[in-house]
Amino acid sequence: ELKVEQNPLFLSMQEGKNYTIYCNYSTTSDRLYWYRQDPGKSLESLFVLLSNGAVKQEGRLMASLDTKARLSTLHITAAVHDLSATYFCAVDQAGNMLTFGGGTRLMVKP
Amino acid sequence: KAGVTQTPRYLIKTRGQQVTLSCSPISGHRSVSWYQQTPGQGLQFLFEYFSETQRNKGNFPGRFSGRQFSNSRSEMNVSTLELGDSALYLCASRVSQVTGYTFGSGTRLTVV
Numbered sequence: 001e002l003k004v005e006q007n008p009l010f011l012s013m014q015e016g017k018n019y020t021i022y023c024n025y026s027t028t029s030d031r032l033y034w035y036r037q038d039p040g041k042s043l044e045s046l047f048v049l050l051s052n053g054a055v056k057q058e059g060r061l062m063a064s065l066d067t068k069a070r071l072s073t074l075h076i077t078a079a080v081h082d083l084s085a086t087y088f089c090a091v092d093q094a095g096n097m098l099t100f101g102g103g104t105r106l107m108v109k110p
Numbered sequence: 111k112a113g114v115t116q117t118p119r120y121l122i123k124t125r126g127q128q129v130t131l132s133c134s135p136i137s138g139h140r141s142v143s144w145y146q147q148t149p150g151q152g153l154q155f156l157f158e159y160f161s162e163t164q165r166n167k168g169n170f171p172g173r174f175s176g177r178q179f180s181n182s183r184s185e186m187n188v189s190t191l192e193l194g195d196s197a198l199y200l201c202a203s204r205v206s207q208v209t210g211y212t213f214g215s216g217t218r219l220t221v222v
Contacts, residue, residue: 043213097166100153
């Protein structure tokens with residue numbers, strides 16, 4: 001059974017600082033997704049990572065995938081308050097179902 | 111471009127009742143998936159449909175069922191509601207395996 005673990009579960013950081021969220025998964029997969037969820041809202045797609053070594057960047061966020069290590073990272077550069085949200089990674093198993101990590105609740109303080 | 115539309119947005123039902131939730135995917139998206147989100151269990155996969163066929167089902171009891179119509183719209187049904195079924199139910203669609211899933215706004219179901 002595929003397990004997806006994120007850490008940390010909660011992250012409080014100051015504006016302007018850098019930090020990384022980690023997503024480990026237990027079985028082979030080369031499709032991994034990152035989503036953002038604001039309180040009371042749905043999931044917003046951030047990144048789609050489809051191969052080993054994939055790296056994608058959007059603004060202050062950068063995601064990477066290492067399929068050999070079964071690890072994806074979401075790096076936050078110079079955090080701003082608007083990035084406060086919960087971030088989920090999800091692994092595509094069997095090509096048509098997502099297994100989600102537990103989420104990382106990010107709070108960026110001024 | 112219209113997104114994934116879920117109706118209704120909010121529902122309050124009584125234990126033992128049944129409920130039907132609806133999802134209209136983005137035009138051209140033939141794959142529709144359903145997920146349940148609760149504070150305790152997080153986001154869990156319910157089922158996925160493609161061209162009216164259920165291709166995968168998560169670990170949920172038979173009270174949870176779904177279907178997809180020829181226009182790709184999908185419904186999920188929960189019978190004999192239990193308090194633990196209170197959750198945010200999210201529908202997602204995508205056009206192919208190499209694209210991301212787009213999620214709808216969800217239906218928040220409260221069972222009292």
